[in-house]
Amino acid sequence: MFHFTPELLTESGKTSYRFRCPGPGVFQCDLTGLVFVMTQVAELLYNTVQWDESLLQSAVCQLHLPHCETKDALIVDGLLSVVHITDDGMSILEPLKITDTHVVVKVPHLSAFGLIWDIVRRFQNKSRQIEAQVLLFLRPPDTGPRVLDVLLLPRNVLLDEVDDCVGSKHIRISSKCHLNIDQSYSVHCQPEGFIIQPEVNYGPNYHPTFEVFLETIPEKVTLMVQDRERTEVWRRNVSLKAEDSDPPEDRLLLVRRQFVQRVSDPVLNQLLDKLLERGVITDGEMQSVRTGRADKARDVMDTVRRKGSAASSVLISALCEVDPVLSRELRLI
Incomplete structure (x- = not known):
């Protein structure tokens, strides 16, 4: 099994994941625990939701859904099934296999999937203990x-x-x-x-x-x-000794999602100018920043964070200067 770390995509407060599978095989996402059994080269775009539509590519033939049941609970045969929701309604999929950590199902076509318990068998297993x-x-x-x-x-x-x-x-x-x-x-x-x-x-x-x-x-x-x-x-x-003295790059990581959601395009342009003037980013890095407000915000944040504490401190200082209101709301001041 090949483990991979997907690219994180954030839009309107929702996180999704992207990974390009190089070919057939079994691939496990290190962030979500999901396992994809692939038949060919394909790009996966997916997220975890509560009964919203999942974004998966058609090359997926199996899906391994993480569960939180204990080994003792799994002794009860038929305890877990997978509900399959489409525009035509809901159906129940019997698992191909249940491991200590995942429920494996064949993917019939693209739609939303989720785990459900068998009510009768769950009642028989009165302890209802889960891995937590x-x-x-x-x-x-x-x-x-x-x-x-x-x-x-x-x-x-x-x-x-x-x-x-x-x-x-x-x-x-x-x-x-x-x-x-x-x-x-x-x-x-x-x-x-x-x-x-x-x-x-x-x-x-x-x-x-x-x-x-x-x-x-x-x-x-x-x-x-x-x-x-x-x-x-x-x-x-x-x-708790060090919790009030986080490095600047950790402070930025803590507010990354809010920064991407809320920073304006004019503020981003001013930040880029100041980062270039102070030698934090190069001309080439400035030119490589993607268009689109959210993507630009991610590029600014991630490029600076990767350069360490000194560069991250400059970004915090520049944001406090350019947009003190947002800085206070992000608790950077």
């Missing part, structure tokens, strides 16, 4: 206390799809755990004394499940997720 993840996001400085968002999500939810935390700092930490659907959970923190809301919650969902209010930023906290019987399902030591 705990994601942490530290909100930017504001007029009030800092807030650490704790999200309980299925394993196959993509980090890029968690839109509610755009602008927050994703804290990288080992996140794997097992959660039960419809189970209530609580979050606990050491040292004690921080406000955590709500006291209990049901997961998983796409919104901040819990909020930990940090009156001060400690160097380290210990976070625990417990079920209703007070059994720990996840516990980690979380380092």
Whole structure:
């Protein structure tokens, strides 16, 4: 199996992925976990959506859909199927194979695909445990206390799809755990004394499940997720020491999506002029910038970020000078 990292495309707040397959074979996307079985050379353009139309090319003959079921749940025969939605209605596809991580189906023609559970067999498997993840996001400085968002999500939810935390700092930490659907959970923190809301919650969902209010930023906290019987399902030591001193290129990456969506074409032209004047970009790089506001914004952001901290600091300074309103909204000031 060949692993690939696709090109990211962002338009109107939606992320899609592009990859050109060099020929027949099995290809796995490192960002989404999707596996494509190809019969010929083709360009793939795809995204992950909730029952919206998927953009796939006709060379695809199989699709491997990531799931979040545990090994114990998969013992139940026929637990997972794939729903196939077209303009003519909905049909159920029986999987060719179910692995520990993916459900494999033959692709009849282009349309939307999604996983469904068999209700009867799901009822028989009363624990309803899934492979899950705990994601942490530290909100930017504001007029009030800092807030650490704790999200309980299925394993196959993509980090890029968690839109509610755009602008927050994703804290990288080992996140794997097992959660039960419809189970209530609580979050606990050491040292004690921080406000955590709500006291209990049901997961998983796409919104901040819990909020930990940090009156001060400690160097380290210990976070625990417990079920209703007070059994720990996840516990980690979380380092917060460096979260307020991110390198300039990381600050730009954090606001990349918002920058692409909101920066105007005149501002982009002024930024290019200033970057050229200050030696951050060359004449050739300026000439190679694509037309179209969104593509131009991506080229400016990515070209500068790849050059490191000094170049990224110049872009931040130039944006604050040219468009202070947008800079404040992106929390770059």
